[in-house]
Amino acid sequence: xSEDKKKLLMxxxxxxxxxxxxxxxxxxxxxxxxAISGEEGVNKIYQxxxxxxxxxxxxPVKGGFELLREIKDDSKVKDIPVIILTNLGQEEDIEEGKExxxxxxxVKANVKFSDVVEKVKEVLEE
Amino acid sequence: xxxxxxxxxxxxxxxxxxxxxxxxLREYIETLSSEEIGELNAKQKEYLQAALENxxxxxxxxxxxxxxxxxxxxxxxxxxxxxxxxxxxxSIVQGYKFFAKANNSNIVFNKPxxxxxxxxxxRKRIKYVVDNLVSNAIQYKERGKEGMVEVSIEEKxxxxxxxxxxxxxxxxxxxxxxxxxxxxxxKGIETSPTGIGVGLYISKLVVESSGGKIWYENNEGEDGxxxxxxxxxx
Numbered sequence: 330x331s332e333d334k335k336k337l338l339m340x341x342x343x344x345x346x347x348x349x350x351x352x353x354x355x356x357x358x359x360x361x362x363x364a365i366s367g368e369e370g371v372n373k374i375y376q377x378x379x380x381x382x383x384x385x386x387x388x389p390v391k392g393g394f395e396l397l398r399e400i401k402d403d404s405k406v407k408d409i410p411v412i413i414l415t416n417l418g419q420e421e422d423i424e425e426g427k428e429x430x431x432x433x434x435x436v437k438a439n440v441k442f443s444d445v446v447e448k449v450k451e452v453l454e455e
Numbered sequence: 456x457x458x459x460x461x462x463x464x465x466x467x468x469x470x471x472x473x474x475x476x477x478x479x480l481r482e483y484i485e486t487l488s489s490e491e492i493g494e495l496n497a498k499q500k501e502y503l504q505a506a507l508e509n510x511x512x513x514x515x516x517x518x519x520x521x522x523x524x525x526x527x528x529x530x531x532x533x534x535x536x537x538x539x540x541x542x543x544x545x546s547i548v549q550g551y552k553f554f555a556k557a558n559n560s561n562i563v564f565n566k567p568x569x570x571x572x573x574x575x576x577x578r579k580r581i582k583y584v585v586d587n588l589v590s591n592a593i594q595y596k597e598r599g600k601e602g603m604v605e606v607s608i609e610e611k612x613x614x615x616x617x618x619x620x621x622x623x624x625x626x627x628x629x630x631x632x633x634x635x636x637x638x639x640x641x642k643g644i645e646t647s648p649t650g651i652g653v654g655l656y657i658s659k660l661v662v663e664s665s666g667g668k669i670w671y672e673n674n675e676g677e678d679g680x681x682x683x684x685x686x687x688x689x
Contacts, residue, residue, distance in 0.1 A: 346479045349486065356491075387472065416474040419525065437478040438514060441485060 367391025560602030
């Protein structure tokens with residue numbers, strides 16, 4: 330049964346947000362896996378090959394944009410869709426995210442959990 | 456703006472970091488309010504609603520602060536676009552009709568008969584300015600009195616003049632204090648206790664970055680104040 334489930338990797342340093350998203354994505358039928366820093370995130374991407382990544386930008390050790398550039402340079406993982414979920418909402422941040430290869434860019438202040446789920450599902454269907 | 460007046464990048468980043476716990480808080484409360492993890496009684500719902508409204512106020516304050524820091528940090532990257540001020544005002548005023556009514560106030564835009572030339576400014580930021588002036592004019596009315604707000608624009612030789620007149624209690628502060636960063640007048644504190652006093656400060660930065668001027672005059676022989684700004688024609 331779990332084979333039908335899509336695997337989502339959330340790279341986010343806020344433990345409270347991870348907990349809430351873990352509970353809710355599991356309820357939505359996802360396999361939820363998580364990383365708390367950019368460095369751990371890269372390792373998990375290679376180890377677990379998730380179907381989709383939810384990525385914060387301001388992260389310890391390695392930032393989200395740096396991580397994104399790194400994985401988009403490697404054919405093994407470059408096709409994994411990455412959705413940025415961040416507080417950085419200025420035009421230049423969004424442009425940088427897109428340039429780095431993000432599939433989509435969500436600004437935390439403008440979205441609810443239901444919007445995030447909807448975007449994840451949309452990206453997985455593409 | 457001089458370079459030593461600019462906001463350090465770490466401060467901007469710190470403000471962004473403050474937004475995160477607030478977002479998390481909102482997500483938790485919205486999850487509880489949605490009742491997906493258990494039913495709530497009426498009192499619990501009411502309390503959560505109050506918590507959400509306060510979170511919204513806090514987010515507004517932070518967004519104002521972010522806009523201020525951004526203006527100070529990137530003042531020199533100000534866009535100069537052709538903007539049809541009349542169309543923008545019409546749409547903003549229309550959007551405020553409901554809010555005005557809820558505040559026992561009326562708002563009208565005295566649209567000029569002749570088409571007014573476009574101005575050169577940063578579209579997004581001048582929208583913030585007009586929005587802020589309209590919102591202030593509606594909110595800072597005298598308690599118990601029906602508010603009246605009139606917005607107009609006028610074409611001058613090389614510029615366009617914007618005017619917004621209200622019938623509130625006017626401005627008691629001296630000089631340009633109201634345009635200072637983080638300045639909160641007594642009326643402002645009473646009317647909007649969660650504001651941080653940057654709306655007019657940002658407005659001044661925006662208008663002056665476009666080569667215009669902004670000022671106010673208490674209305675002669677009647678209640679209220681009129682705010683003006685000018686912008687250069689394109």
